Amino acid sequence: MAGRIPQWRTSSYSGGGDCVEVAPLGNAIGVRDTKVVDSPTIALPPAAWAHLIARAGR
Incomplete structure (x- = not known):
């Protein structure tokens, strides 16, 4: 993706400040x-992102 x-977008998993x-x-x-x-x-x-999202929802 050079160049x-x-x-960027705010993650739907973010909350608060x-x-x-x-x-x-x-x-x-x-x-x-x-x-x-x-x-x-x-x-x-x-795969690491998917794992992070799965763990963040707990």
């Missing part, structure tokens, strides 16, 4: 802090 700007944004990054899912636009990004493989 493409990620399309502790929100995260997510964006597709080619073969990974990017996660960053909503409140800090230039915050570090964590890039998770799709």
